[in-house]
Amino acid sequence: REKKVSRWSKSALTHNFIRVYSYVFERCRTCDAYIYLGGYRCEKCNLYSHSKCLKTVVILCGQKPLSRRKTQVFGVPLTSFKEEVPFIVAKCCGEIEVRGFKIRGIYRVNGVVSRVKRLMKSLENGPFLIDFSEANPNDLSQVLKEFFRALPQPIITSDLYAPFINVAKKYRYSSSEPLTQSTCITQEECIAELKEIVNRLPAQHKSTLSFLMHHLRFITDHQEQNEMSAKNLGIVFAPTLFRMKDVDGNCFGMLFDNALQTLIIELLIKHCFEIFGPPP
Ligand SMILES: [Zn+2]
Numbered sequence: 001r002e003k004k005v006s007r008w009s010k011s012a013l014t015h016n017f018i019r020v021y022s023y024v025f026e027r028c029r030t031c032d033a034y035i036y037l038g039g040y041r042c043e044k045c046n047l048y049s050h051s052k053c054l055k056t057v058v059i060l061c062g063q064k065p066l067s068r069r070k071t072q073v074f075g076v077p078l079t080s081f082k083e084e085v086p087f088i089v090a091k092c093c094g095e096i097e098v099r100g101f102k103i104r105g106i107y108r109v110n111g112v113v114s115r116v117k118r119l120m121k122s123l124e125n126g127p128f129l130i131d132f133s134e135a136n137p138n139d140l141s142q143v144l145k146e147f148f149r150a151l152p153q154p155i156i157t158s159d160l161y162a163p164f165i166n167v168a169k170k171y172r173y174s175s176s177e178p179l180t181q182s183t184c185i186t187q188e189e190c191i192a193e194l195k196e197i198v199n200r201l202p203a204q205h206k207s208t209l210s211f212l213m214h215h216l217r218f219i220t221d222h223q224e225q226n227e228m229s230a231k232n233l234g235i236v237f238a239p240t241l242f243r244m245k246d247v248d249g250n251c252f253g254m255l256f257d258n259a260l261q262t263l264i265i266e267l268l269i270k271h272c273f274e275i276f277g278p279p280p
Pocket residue numbers: 028029030031032033049050052053
């Protein structure tokens with residue numbers, strides 16, 4: 001019996017599970033599939049789980065009935081969150097700063113799709129009771145990227161896409177062709193312009209972007225171990241943070257501006273303190 005318990009996740013052990021032998025028309029809160037026959041139910045919070053899912057439960061027992069309604073976390077506007085920085089962003093970044101920052105290729109290496117989906121379902125099922133301390137950091141990095149990818153309005157709002165790209169153009173040309181002075185800007189001017197554009201973002205977009213850039217800056221502080229420079233992180237994050245969609249929802253502008261988008265993210269990471277101030 002002890003052997004069985006040791007295979008449960010730490011979060012699973014916080015519940016008062018009883019075996020259910022009857023037919024149940026309830027969803028497993030980890031994988032979101034119906035249980036139908038058997039499974040486990042917590043006497044305190046009423047969380048249901050397949051027995052096979054007990055090893056990956058990440059929702060802690062809240063000691064009171066868990067809301068039956070799911071919280072929409074993915075695909076809702078950034079402005080719909082009550083927090084300055086959405087809890088999911090803080091949660092994933094926080095865990096990566098504890099256990100994931102030394103992993104080679106963190107954020108570049110994708111998570112395992114099936115596990116990533118479970119984490120996303122768990123976030124919707126018990127948003128404020130999540131314990132990610134046993135989750136795989138690569139999976140968490142993927143959850144974070146999925147969150148930004150699913151935003152209806154990208155964190156870098158469409159109206160500021162062109163201003164950002166223009167700064168990158170002026171700055172890139174100044175570093176590669178120093179003689180064409182009329183269209184060039186120095187690094188200081190570039191940072192000042194980026195700061196000005198960032199200040200035009202909606203409040204929650206700005207605070208979340210600031211939080212993320214400070215987090216990525218922390219990741220680059222350990223690039224000797226994780227091999228993720230600001231440029232590498234720029235390559236990973238640019239397509240997720242910059243998204244241009246036309247009226248039909250098709251993405252455009254990504255193909256041609258790729259290098260410029262990457263440069264912007266690289267600069268936002270490297271100069272996060274000057275551009276955003278201290279982390280929110
Ligand atoms: Zn399950």
